[in-house]
Amino acid sequence: MVGRSRWQNNFSEWFNEIVQVAEIMETRYPVKGLYVWLPYGLKLRNHVISALKELLERTGHREVLFPLLIPENLFKKEAEHIRGFEGQVYWVTHGGHDRLDIRLALRPTSETAMYPMFSLWIQSHADLPLKIYQVVNVFRYETKMTKPLIRLREVTTFKEAHTAHATAEDAERQIREAIQIYKQFFDRLCIPYIITKRPSWDTFAGAVYSIAFDTLAPDGRTLQIGTVHNLGQNFSRVYDVQYERVDGSYEHVYQTCYGISERAIAALIMVHGDDIGMCLPPEFAPIQVVIVPIPYKDVQAPIEQTCTEIYERLKQAGLRVELDLRDLRPGNKYYYWERRGVPLRIELGPTDHANQRVTAVRRDTGERIHVPLDRVAERVPQLLREIETSMRRRAWEEFRKRIKTIASVDELQNAIHNRNVGRVPWCGNEKCGLEIEERVEGSVLGEELFTEAPKNRSCVVCFQQANKWLVVARTY
Ligand code: A5A
Numbered sequence: 198m199v200g201r202s203r204w205q206n207n208f209s210e211w212f213n214e215i216v217q218v219a220e221i222m223e224t225r226y227p228v229k230g231l232y233v234w235l236p237y238g239l240k241l242r243n244h245v246i247s248a249l250k251e252l253l254e255r256t257g258h259r260e261v262l263f264p265l266l267i268p269e270n271l272f273k274k275e276a277e278h279i280r281g282f283e284g285q286v287y288w289v290t291h292g293g294h295d296r297l298d299i300r301l302a303l304r305p306t307s308e309t310a311m312y313p314m315f316s317l318w319i320q321s322h323a324d325l326p327l328k329i330y331q332v333v334n335v336f337r338y339e340t341k342m343t344k345p346l347i348r349l350r351e352v353t354t355f356k357e358a359h360t361a362h363a364t365a366e367d368a369e370r371q372i373r374e375a376i377q378i379y380k381q382f383f384d385r386l387c388i389p390y391i392i393t394k395r396p397s398w399d400t401f402a403g404a405v406y407s408i409a410f411d412t413l414a415p416d417g418r419t420l421q422i423g424t425v426h427n428l429g430q431n432f433s434r435v436y437d438v439q440y441e442r443v444d445g446s447y448e449h450v451y452q453t454c455y456g457i458s459e460r461a462i463a464a465l466i467m468v469h470g471d472d473i474g475m476c477l478p479p480e481f482a483p484i485q486v487v488i489v490p491i492p493y494k495d496v497q498a499p500i501e502q503t504c505t506e507i508y509e510r511l512k513q514a515g516l517r518v519e520l521d522l523r524d525l526r527p528g529n530k531y532y533y534w535e536r537r538g539v540p541l542r543i544e545l546g547p548t549d550h551a552n553q554r555v556t557a558v559r560r561d562t563g564e565r566i567h568v569p570l571d572r573v574a575e576r577v578p579q580l581l582r583e584i585e586t587s588m589r590r591r592a593w594e595e596f597r598k599r600i601k602t603i604a605s606v607d608e609l610q611n612a613i614h615n616r617n618v619g620r621v622p623w624c625g626n627e628k629c630g631l632e633i634e635e636r637v638e639g640s641v642l643g644e645e646l647f648t649e650a651p652k653n654r655s656c657v658v659c660f661q662q663a664n665k666w667l668v669v670a671r672t673y
Pocket residue numbers: 305306307308337339346347348349350352357358401421422423424426454455456457458459460
């Protein structure tokens with residue numbers, strides 16, 4: 198397969214094309230980095246958002262909605278934050294013909310909009326912890342190449358959660374909860390990930406430290422699909438977010454924030470895709486089952502009749518099902534739905550009809566399964582669950598195969614060049630991390646978390662005792 202697959206060897210072109218032909222996005226909007234969600238794509242997006250909201254609500258996060266505009270004086274309070282973002286901010290300078298007294302930033306993220314309100318809302322210990330989130334659009338004037346769903350200038354699906362706590366330990370606990378939520382979210386999407394602590398030079402602007410989830414594109418580049426930041430008291434000091442302790446003294450709160458965007462949807466498309474197009478996990482697929490009749494001379498009417506009955510039955514069972522009665526050749530219909538990632542197709546031809554059965558075809562494996570007519574309503578949901586489980590397993594298998602544990606910088610360069618992610622023993626010293634970035638054609642993702650420390654290994658740069666795994670890859 199390798200060498201011929203467009204999905205792997207021409208991933209960028211494949212992705213841009215699929216996003217358009219599968220009717221996820223209209224990519225021809227005349228502003229760079231802005232795209233239009235199409236009906237099919239929007240359904241997919243909404244299923245993804247629902248899953249994320251459900252996980253947040255279940256853990257006590259409450260949804261809010263803040264304004265898009267942030268006054269310049271508030272935006273510029275936290276020095277590190279502004280240093281990190283100023284090159285990416287769009288400014289509103291006029292209202293009609295009037296020049297505004299204070300310029301307004303289109304939020305690139307909402308810390309500086311929210312935390313002045315936190316300072317009003319939080320008075321005492323009893324107001325903590327505060328856990329809120331919103332799903333909004335944010336604007337970032339990205340200078341790297343823009344790409345639908347992956348690098349946008351208007352991010353339309355920015356889920357940002359923000360929390361405030363009484364102690365540093367509570368904030369640490371919140372970081373762990375956020376990681377658990379994101380794990381569950383990506384597990385539901387059947388997207389494999391590696392979790393790293395970002396190096397100091399790649400920490401979120403204003404954070405004490407950042408943790409990131411990365412997945413792998415078919416071309417071997419990693420894609421950051423979510424981040425969790427410990428903000429310490431950096432923002433609460435500047436925005437004066439304090440609470441009164443039981444003993445009457447005051448302390449600044451400890452904060453965290455964590456975000457996910459439509460990159461998660463890009464990951465869904467690319468991880469499970471193939472040369473034909475998308476393959477969507479049943480939980481998120483806008484259409485889970487498509488029924489395609491294969492008419493044949495005088496059995497056309499009874500075949501269509503049976504298909505309609507199956508359609509009704511599956512719909513009643515709560516499935517998102519489509520009956521394709523268009524005047525097209527069956528082969529064209531197959532291709533049409535395959536590109537759009539419909540996980541299961543039900544065919545009913547003359548032989549099936551004669552045998553009182555249907556043929557179910559799995560999008561993920563191509564496997565054809567005969568199902569007796571009277572068992573369709575029971576078998577189809579089972580098949581969808583099997584598809585989900587095997588999509589998750591296969592994605593993780595492919596992912597693990599491409600994470601290479603490596604003992605030298607030369608091998609690391611080789612591995613990255615061959616579209617893998619490298620994992621090398623590291624002493625923990627920043628200088629060694631930076632030197633690696635100079636010597637190989639990849640970037641340091643960071644220190645791998647939730648893994649066993651290397652034993653009796655030496656750092657690939659300085660050859661001192663290694664106590665961490667450093668993850669290095671080409672990135673998006
Ligand atoms: N306030 C915190 C949560 C924040 O802004 N973090 S972040 O900058 O790391 O963004 C969160 C996530 O949004 C990133 O991990 C990335 O997956 C996604 N993201 C960031 N910039 C993006 C862009 N220009 N287009 C699409 N997704 C983006």
